[in-house]
Amino acid sequence: MANLENQFNEETLxxxxxxxxxxxxxxxxxxxxxxxxxxxxxxxxxxxxxxxxKFQNAPSFWDFFS
Amino acid sequence: xxxxxxxxEEFFYKNNEQVNNPIIKSFLSDSKNLYLVQKAxxxxxxxxxxxxxxxxxxxxKNIRKVxxxxxxxxxxSLDFDKKRTRLQNRFLLILDRGISEEGGTTAKELIEDESNxxxxxxxxxxxxxxxxxxxxxxxxxxxLTVKQLQILEMIYVKDLTTKEIAQKLRTTPQNISxxxxxxxxxxxxxxxxxxx
Numbered sequence: 001m002a003n004l005e006n007q008f009n010e011e012t013l014x015x016x017x018x019x020x021x022x023x024x025x026x027x028x029x030x031x032x033x034x035x036x037x038x039x040x041x042x043x044x045x046x047x048x049x050x051x052x053x054k055f056q057n058a059p060s061f062w063d064f065f066s
Numbered sequence: 067x068x069x070x071x072x073x074x075e076e077f078f079y080k081n082n083e084q085v086n087n088p089i090i091k092s093f094l095s096d097s098k099n100l101y102l103v104q105k106a107x108x109x110x111x112x113x114x115x116x117x118x119x120x121x122x123x124x125x126x127k128n129i130r131k132v133x134x135x136x137x138x139x140x141x142x143s144l145d146f147d148k149k150r151t152r153l154q155n156r157f158l159l160i161l162d163r164g165i166s167e168e169g170g171t172t173a174k175e176l177i178e179d180e181s182n183x184x185x186x187x188x189x190x191x192x193x194x195x196x197x198x199x200x201x202x203x204x205x206x207x208x209x210l211t212v213k214q215l216q217i218l219e220m221i222y223v224k225d226l227t228t229k230e231i232a233q234k235l236r237t238t239p240q241n242i243s244x245x246x247x248x249x250x251x252x253x254x255x256x257x258x259x260x261x262x
Contacts, residue, residue, distance in 0.1 A: 015131065015132070015135055019135055019136070019139060022136065022139055022140075023139055026139050026140055026142075026143035027143065029143045029144055029146075029147050030143065030146060030147040030150065031147075031150075034146075034147070034150055038143060038146050038147075041142070041146060042138075042139055042142055042143065042146075045138060045142055046135055046138060046139070049134070049135075049138060050131065050135070053134065055127050055130050055131060055134070056130065057123070058122065058123040058125075058126030058127055058130075059126070060119050060122075060123075061090075061093075061103075061118050061119050061122035061123075062115060062118075062119065064081075064084045064087065064090060065081050065084055
């Protein structure tokens with residue numbers, strides 16, 4: 001159980017790290033006083049969503065080749 | 067071995083369209099996945115096929131996640147700003163309100179700092195003679211008559227027009243203009259003399 005949690009945490013962390021440039025870019029949509037808040041909110045939201053959203057089951061690889 | 071390669075090539079050739087599907091393409095660009103697929107083509111056992119499927123499904127899910135997060139960041143930041151602007155406009159401080167309907171300049175931008183100006187005047191003084199740095203010029207100015215000094219001060223320090231000065235001193239604009247010219251001439255004269 002703890003193992004699964006660890007795996008999830010690591011995955012989330014990599015995703016956030018990989019998306020940091022994109023987040024920084026999107027911060028420009030708000031005033032500069034609000035940017036730090038927004039950055040935090042976005043990261044929070046990502047963690048929340050990755051934990052709750054069930055990603056649809058993928059189709060089988062061989063379905064493409066039938 | 068040559069036979070194997072032929073078999074794999076044949077498979078990809080037959081399914082050219084699917085292989086060019088972006089998700090399959092990105093899946094196969096990983097050499098580990100490509101190896102699994104090749105193995106499954108050559109030895110299409112259940113286990114080999116299942117291995118490919120597992121790998122493919124995690125790949126597919128990852129792509130979904132990335133896409134999801136990417137959209138999330140974009141739309142969340144837009145919403146965040148909208149929400150903030152709406153709240154701010156609802157509880158607007160009087161000073162933050164725009165002067166006109168369109169906004170632009172706010173009321174607080176038009177507040178003048180009077181103490182600042184006063185301080186500057188206290189240090190420098192407001193008269194013409196207070197503002198001269200050149201010593202020679204100061205001495206030449208002191209040689210002018212009081213009236214001439216007054217006129218120069220009104221023209222160059224207070225930025226009044228000849229007409230306004232004439233009204234203040236109860237004479238004609240022509241007279242002011244004359245006195246002004248005479249004063250400048252006298253200044254010029256004394257300065258040139260000193261320069262020699």
